Amino acid sequence: MVRRKVRLLPVSEFKEAVVLIAKCGESHKSYGIRMEKTGTDRWLTTWAFPIKDSSAKREGYDKIQVKGDISFSDDYPGCPYCGGHGLTLCPCGHLSCTIMRSNVFTCEWCGMQGEIGNYSGETIVAGADY
Ligand SMILES: [Zn+2]
Ligand SMILES: [Zn+2]
DSSP states (O other): OOOOOOOOOOGGGGOEEEEEEEEOTTTOOEEEEEEEEEETTEEEEEEEEEOOHHHHHHTTGGGOEEOSEEEEOTTOOOOTTTOOOOEEEOTTSOEEEOOEETTEEEOTTTOOEEOOOOOOSOOEEOOOOO
16 A cells, blocks of 8 residues: 655645735825735735835736735734825725825825725726826
């Protein structure tokens, strides 16, 4: 009888990670948000870092789409510019820091203003329109 050794990989080795681009309404700059796929349409946000629009395009981050159940890891550092932990998805499909002025949110991508509702799993487009 031949015994086969099966090597069990820790779950983390299977993880697929993507980088989405968000814009900060405080600094009007872009930053990258790293998300790990933890299951079908389940994503864990683990990291955020400053990024230039030009490099986001070059890395192909603008092609990425994410949807479904998105949560934040306990050590997610927040926006690298304003430190905010909130992200708001505009109907245009892009993410911005959740910065409210007189209860109104302004999308850094398309300029649309409005009140914030609950995210219900719409597709998020990572990035860069020019
Ligand atoms: Zn910010
Ligand atoms: Zn928008």
